[in-house]
Amino acid sequence: MSRFITITLVVGHFLGPASGWSRQSVSGPMETQLMRAIDHTLRQEYWAAESVFRLLAEEYPNHPAANLYWAGMLQARAEDYSELPDRRRFDSLLIVADEKAQRLQSREETLAEGLYYAGSVLSYQSYVSSSTGEWFRAVTKGISAVSNLNKALARDSSLVGCYVGIGTYNYWKSRKTQFLSWLPFVRDDRVEGINQLRIGFRKGTYNRYLSASSLIIVLIDAGEYAEAVDVADAVLAKYPSNRHYLHWRAVACEQWGRLEEALTAYGRLLENLKADTNLHAFRRLQCNLKLADIHLRLGQMDRALEYARVTRDYAPNSFPEHLRETAAQRLAEGRKIEQHIRSLGAGSR
Template sequence: MARKIIILSGLILFQIQVLLSMNPQEEPVKSLVLQGMDFSFNNRFAEAEKVFDQLIQQYPQHPAGYFYKAATVQAEMLDAEDYRQDGQFYELAERTIQLADSLQKTARDDSWISFYKGSAYLYRSFMKMKMGNWLSAYKDASRGVSILESAVSQDSLLYDAYLGIGSFKYWKSTKTEFLLWLPFISDQRDQGIAMIYRAIEKGDFVQYVGRDQLVWILMDKKDYAEACKLARQNYEVYPESRFFKWTLASAAFHSREWEFSRQLYQELLQQVLQLPENNHLNEIECLVKLAEIAADNQQWQEAYQLADQALRFNLDESVRKRAKNKLHKALTLRNEAEKRIQP
C-alpha cells in the first residue's frame, strides 16, 4: 500500500513538473499561441478557438489554453457588440484562475502561471465594466494587478505583465484625477505609459494588443498625432482586422483626417452589414461618425441622411439602452442638419 502511495505521489509530482515546464516562450507552445492570436486579429474567431482548444487538449491542467480561449471569446463579443457568449467567457476565465490556484498550491510558483491568473482577473474586470458592474469590475482589476505586480517582483523580465499593470495605473489615475491633489493619491499616468511601451517593445505576446491599448490612452491624452502613428502600425500588419480598424478610424477622426476616417468607417459599415448577425449597434456607430464627418465639412444633406438612417432601426430594448448616447448624437445631428438645409 505504501509503495502504491509513493508511486502515485511520484506520478502527481511528475505531472506537475511537466505542467510547470510548459513555457509559453518556447516551442511548440509559442507558435500555437501566436497562430491563435493571428486568427483572432483577422476576425477568424472559430479558427482561433480551435487552436486554443488544441492547446487545452495538450495541457488540460494548465491555465494557458483556457486564458487565450477566453480572450478570443471576449474579442468575438466585442467585435459584434453582442455579449450572449458571456457565460462561456466567464467559465473559461474562472477555469484559468482555478487551474493557476491548483498549480500554485501544489508546487513552486511560476511567473507565467501568475500572469495567466492575474490577466484572467483583468479580462473579467473589463467584461464586468462593459456590463455596468463597476464595483465588481474594480475589485477584479485590483486583484489582477496585485497578482501581476507580485509576479513581476519575482521575475522582472515578465514584460507581458507590464501591459496590464501599466494600463491600470494610467486609467486609475485618470478616473481619480480630481483627487490627485491629496498627498496619498499619486499620479501614475506617465509610469503606466512607460510600462506599456516596455511591454510592446519586449513582451512575447502583447505587441499588437499593447499598441492598441496605448492608442486609446494617447487619444485620452489628446496626443492624436502619436495615436494615429501607432494605430497605423497595427493596421499595416493587419489591414483586415476590424479590431485595429476601429481604433485607427477613431484616431483619424480625432485627428480630423476626415477623408481617411470616412474611408475607414465606410469600410467598417460594409463589413458589419456582411456579418451573419447584426444588432445594429456597430452600424449606428459608423453612421453617426460618418454623419459627424459630413457635418464638419458642411455637407448637410448627407449628414441628415446618415443621422436619420441611424435613428430608424427597430432595436431590442437592451441594445437601445446601450445605444442611448449614440442615438442622442444622431438626433442632434439630424436636427442641426435639418435647420441648415431649410431655405
C-alpha cells in the same frame, strides 16, 4: 475608477500577454498553436480560433493559457458583434484557468508564471463585475490583478506582458483621481503608465501587435493622437481588417481634429462592417451616424444627409433587446441631423 478602467485592463490582458509565452512551459508546438489562435482572433476568424483553443485545452490540460485566452476570444467576439457574452462558458473557462494558475504557483520554478495567469484571470473577473454593475467587486478584483502582475514581474523581469495590465491600471487610476493630485500623498502615475504600456507594445515581435489596444486608448485620452495613429497603423499593417483598430484609428483622427482623415478612417470601417454578414446592423448604424456628424461639421450637407438617412431603415425593435434603448437614441440622433439640415434649406430633397 470606472468601468472604462476594467474594460481596458481586460482588453490589455487578452491582447497583450504574448510575452509570457516565452516561458519554458509554453514553447514549441504549444506556443505555435497559441500564436495561431490569437492570429485567427485578430483576423476575426472566431470559429477557427475556438477550434484551436479547444484542441490546445485538450492537449495541454495542466496549463491555463488555452482556457484563459479562449475566454478572452469569447469576450472579443461579443464586443465585436455587439452581443451579450455567453457567461456560463466564459465563467467556466476562467474557473478552470484559475485552478491551473494556482497549481503553477505551488512550484517555485513556475510561481512567476502562475502569478501572471492568476492576475490575468482576476482582470477578466474585474471586467465581468463592472459590466454587471458590481463596482466594489470590480475594483477589488482589479487591484488584486495588478498586485499579482507586479509580483510576477518582480520574480521574472522577462514577463513584459505584465506591463500592459500594470500600465493600464496606473494610468487610469491617476486619471480618475486627477482632481486629488494636489495632495502630497496622491501620486500621478500617468506618464509612468504610458511608458509601461509602450514597453508592452515595443518588446518582442508578435506580441507588439497584441498589446496595442490599451496603449492606443490611453494615448487618445492623453491627447497623444499622432502616436495613437502610429500604433494603430502598426497593427493594421498586419491586420488591415481588424475592426477594433480601425475604430480606434478613426477616433484618434477625429479627436486630433483631422476630420477629412477621420472620414476616410470611418469609411473604411463602414465598408468592413458591411462585408461581414455575421454582424447585425447596430455597428453600421453607429458608423453611419458618425460619418453624418463629421460631414455636417465640415459643412458637407448633402453627404451628411446621405448618411443620416440610414435611420429610416430601422426601428428600435429590429435590434437585439439589449441594444434597443441605445439604438433608439442613435436613431433619434440621425433624425435630428436630418431635420437640422432640412431646416437650413440644405441637402437634396
